Amino acid sequence: MNAAIDATALLLLLPAVSAFILACVPDYRLSARLNSVSSFLTFLVALSLLVVTPAPGPYLFVDDLSVIFIILNSFVGFTTSLFSAGYITHEIADGRFSPLRLRFYHAMYQTLLFAMNLALIANNTGLMWVAIEMATLATVMMVGLYRTHQAIEAAWKYFILGGVGIALALFGTILIYVAAQPVVGEGLDGMVWTLLIRRAAAFDPALLDIAFVFLLLGYGTKVGLVPLHAWLPDAHAEGPTPISAVLSGLLLNVALYAVLRFKLLVGANPAALRPGPLMVVMGLASLLFAGFMLYRRGDIKRLFAYSSIEHMGIIVFAFGMGGPVANFAGLLHMTMHSLTKSAIFFTVGPIVQAKGTQKLTGLGGLTVSQPMLGWSLVIGVIAIAGLPPFGAFMSEFLVVTSTFAQSPWLALVFSIGLLIAFAALAMHLHHLAFGEAQGGEAPAVVPIVPLAAHLVPVLMAGLYLPPALVARFQQVAGFLG
Amino acid sequence: MHGLSFDIAHLLAGGLVLTSFMLLYQDRLYALLNVFALQAFVLFLSVAWQAYAQGAPHLYVTAAIALVLKAIVIPGALHRIVARLGIHREVETIGGIGLTMLAGIGLVALSMVVILRATPAAAPLAREDLALSLSVVLLGLLMMVTRRNAVSQVVGFMSMENGLILAGTGAQGMPLVVEISIAFSVLIAFIVIGIFLFQIRERFDTVDSRVLDTFRGERS
Structure with missing residues (x-):
């Protein structure tokens, strides 16, 4: 003791x-x-x-x-x-x-x-x-x-x-x-x-x-839930990039933890009201709103900040649905989002430093000009967009299926939200990674260790979840009710 | 708590709401700061009275913070900032004072209805304090929304905080009120010192947050 x-x-x-x-x-x-x-x-x-x-x-x-x-x-x-x-x-x-x-x-x-x-x-x-x-x-x-x-x-x-x-x-x-x-x-x-x-x-x-x-x-303001999210994109975009990573990966989770408690x-x-439906509505609103907002971004850090709002929406939605499967998916998605989003900011930081701009128009063809960073960004964005074989795919899939069992209409709206966000990210990724190379080809230091420490577990989680982790998450999911 | 001591507590809490209304219609920054100092003084009286009536000596610390920091130091500092920036002339409001006052009345009615309905079982003082303090919080919020000038937004924020301190002290025996009021004061002090004095003044000719707005958003 x-x-x-x-x-x-x-x-x-x-x-x-x-x-x-x-x-x-x-x-x-x-x-x-x-x-x-x-x-x-x-x-x-x-x-x-x-x-x-x-x-x-x-x-x-x-x-x-x-x-x-x-x-x-x-x-x-x-x-x-x-x-x-x-x-x-x-x-x-x-x-x-x-x-x-x-x-x-x-x-x-x-x-x-x-x-x-x-x-x-x-x-x-x-x-x-x-x-x-x-x-x-x-x-x-x-x-x-x-x-x-x-x-x-x-x-x-x-x-x-x-x-x-x-x-x-x-x-x-x-x-x-x-x-x-x-x-x-x-x-x-x-x-x-x-x-x-x-x-x-x-x-x-x-x-x-x-x-x-x-x-x-x-606390929802701090989670970045719509309509209280207005601080989040600016705060992510204008601070030092490590802080963007910490904000997205950690601080939002801490506020979420308070909400869950x-x-x-x-x-x-x-006899009190069910907290679930309130959270479902706010989560869904965040997902849909951020999904649409992703399209017309002109700034790479703001783009991923809106993606954080979208993912916090998914997580709050999952916890709002409740039940062992949705809670499990919420926990898993929260973990995956933290790891992936901070990894993305780890690549964005050196990219912005090398190119000297945060504007998407000034960033293009990264896989040509900075291959290592460019490909890491591609992996990160694919993971965050929820494509297999990454962990976020599994958690989103679990959210959709468990919601479908409870109320199919909600699952439909939720899936549409996911698709909107996915298409927006795919569009931006195409330009960022494979478009015409722009800006300088200045050498950039690649933060290999932190990147690998985040992206490897994310990939692993999509393919195989250790039973000890699953047991622990299931236990907490049951406890969350 | 009975009779006279209840009435005094009630009077002081009501005084806080009244000063919140007074804040709403001030259209000059110096006057605004003076009214805010008055509100902080009323808060000091209210908290000190609660400390005496509840027999909770630690609340005197909160009262002292209200008096020294919020009634004297911060209004004084803001006075100097306003003077140095030369923005003492006028405060803009959105939607005009009449509308703002009407909205304020609506908010007070709303908080009365919400809190008094929800708390039939709670102690009478706690429930009326809660209703009055929610009014102060909402009026502070209204002020932050209707003012564009950064100094008046900070004043709105601080009056919101006064409402919260009132709620905390009104809840019989609530722990950590002192710690919470200190944490809040630190927040405000940091913001007043940091953002204003060093940064906004360093970079901007005006502290009108509309000017800040021109830099916002996507610069593509």
Whole structure:
């Protein structure tokens, strides 16, 4: 039990201490390395949670659901830190990063990891809110890092919309406490997950209903659900590319985790509204809207940001449908999306650096000019579009089939959404990969290790899922209800 | 909580809604900041009263934050920013003040109906505080939507936050209220210091977010 407590504490201490150290280290090569080492250690600690599950305390706890999120998060956090090391070397050479700004960047990177870990292991609705607010703050800073007009506008928009979302979520959190207070009692107990979920059936259902609406809108803003998504494309496009990878691969998941937790809570009360249909509607709206928006993008990072909205829509839709198969598919799709989308940003970063533009019109024929990056991008886009033999195909297929069993019409609309997005990506991919080569043929450093670490598992998952993983996902899927 | 202490708590919470309405029709930035400082002062009184009436000394910390940071430091800092940027003349509103006020009245009615209907079982003070604080939150949101100027958007955001603090302190014995109010203050302080003072001022001649809008979207 002692060792178990250490694991949760380490998940917080490692990034927190590294953030302080990195804020003080002037040499960027050293700090990039330290950043990776610290992220790697955090990943190892996260893996240890598979073996030892810590006992729940009043503030922190780990269960089967959060373990999946924590491991995925710390893995992508680690690989992104490797990618970031190469990326910033180029930015320093270009003079876009000053040494001081770089220290700030590294410190914020670790602060972000700290905040996300805290949100995932919080056993307390208030603590979770504080953690997500902190993650928002850290990303706002990172998005505005280049201090161009566009970057500041993106950061401003993100702050305003994220702030509104955060405020709505807090109101929902307070309502949950007000609902719990007559049953659980005053004070700290009224915010502890493990106590709330056990007694949720006795809560006032009308209050839970209103609370869930606020929480879904509030945290849904951070998930990037339509119509609260407006911050997401700009924030992805204007910040440093490693941050785009972290936003898509991690931060959206953390917000999703919060939504899932509250869905569990509301679902535990038989008299409250079913959270499923609300999530299905928002998920479907995001999928369809982002699918259409994919067509007329002119900027490569915005293109993939809209694709993130689309995929978060798919995931929220799957969890909204509920049931063991759809939940399983939702978890699998979330994993696949995190891995694939961050891999795509790993290729987009060097491509943009080599070509000196983010505009799609200036990027073409990548398989000719930068073969290694070009082909990696092709693989990534095929994987994210949901073509076999990649993992996302399997999860999307499971969502469609399980939906079809419950309501065929929804499955039809959902499939149309998938096809719209697929066609848009195929169109852009054709131009990007095989069109006429444009721009410079400047050599680019290919982040081989992080790319392989993401794309190989994605390919593997489409062909063969390890039984241990399947068993774990099934267990969590059953628990999600 | 009975009699007089209930009435005082109620009065102060109602005062917060009133100052939110006052924020809505200010058309000069300095006046807007002064009214905001007044609202923060009312919040301070309200939270301090709750701390006294509930016998919850930790709430005095939240009250102190409201007084020092939101009634004095931040309005003062914004005053200086406004003066330095020379944008003290007028605040634009969308749709005119009459319409905005009507919308505000509608929002207050909405939050009364929603909260009072949903919480027949909750403690009377908590439920009325919740209804009033939802009104303040929605009025803050309305202000953020109807104002284009970045300073007034921040003021709208902060008044929204005042509503949330009211809700948190009104819920009897809610834990972490202090921590949450600190976290919020940090957010606001960072934004006021960071985005405004260093970045927006560094790059823009105006803090009108319409100017920001011209850079948005796809630059193809």
